[in-house]
Amino acid sequence: MDLKLIVSRLGRTMLGFSGGLLVLGLPQPLWAQSGSISGKVVFVGDAPQAKKIRVTKDNEKCGSEILNEELIVSADRGIKNAVVSVAGVKGKAAGSATIDQKGCFFAPHVVIVPTGGSLDILNNDGILHNFHTQSSKNAVINKAQPGFKKKMTEKFTQPEVFKVVCDAHSWMAAWIVVTNDNSAVSADGGAFKITDVPAGTHKVEVWHETLGKLTKEVTVKVGEEAKITIELSKK
Ligand SMILES: [Cu+2]
Incomplete structure (x- = not known):
């Protein structure tokens, strides 16, 4: 045959x-019964240059400059670190996520944690960091993580998007997105892909820390990839 x-x-x-x-x-x-949604998050207007932050402390570990990750736009206008979510559609129950402190910045800059799931907070710098969440629905975490403490684990029970800072290094910032919605963070260059989306018309929500929110309707067909372009601009 x-x-x-x-x-x-x-x-x-x-x-x-x-x-x-x-x-x-x-x-x-x-x-x-499912398909996927993929595409690119695009900046409307001239791509801004990434900003650098001067490092004034722990230079032997942190170097002299750190990239300001508030708005990273590639030469072809792709926006990194935008969160794309399919509203009301449950994502894969991963259960946990990881954020690292390495070179005196948080990696990744934006992390998705499933609601009720846990976040492993790593310290690979071997210096003191202080993990401090600016959350309101989830209890505020304000914990020193000395150099010898390689890992802390925290749980987040309420859907919420909030900022995390380090009280030891004023430039350090990250965002935690607690959600059960099927979501993805756009990569360098703005590309994203969300798999296992049930066929049908969905509300796709986009969030970026400095460019704000946007909602788009997307129709997904069985076995097909719905390709979309999401445009964000400065207000
Ligand atoms: Cu720090």
Whole structure:
């Protein structure tokens, strides 16, 4: 049997299988009913230059300059660190996330934590950091993390977007997005992809720390990738 025939028979078997489940009233497997959303978050206007921050403390660990990650726009106007979420659609239950303090900045700059999940806070600098959340729905965490303490773990139970600072280094900042919505953070160059999105029309919410929020309707078809461009600009 040639490969094409095998693939086509296999495809029909899979469709028959999922259709059969539908007739039986059983939940269909995810691959039979979902697609994905991908695209790029784009800055409208001339791409601003990334700013640098002068480091005035712990220079042996931190160097003399740190990139200000408030707004990172690539030469072709892609925006890094925007959060794209499919409202009301549960993401994969990852359960945990990690943020590192290395070179005196938080990495990643924006981290998604599932609601009720935990965040591992690493200190790979071997110097004192102080993890301080500016949260209001979740209890404020204000904890020193001395150089010898390589890892702390915190839980976040309420959906909320909030800033984290370090009281030992005034330039350090990150954002924590606590959500169960299926979400992704845009990469360098602005690209993002969200998989396992049920077929249908969804409200896609976009958030960026300095450019604000935007909502867009997107229709997802089974097995297809809905491609969108999200434009954000300075207010
Ligand atoms: Cu610090």
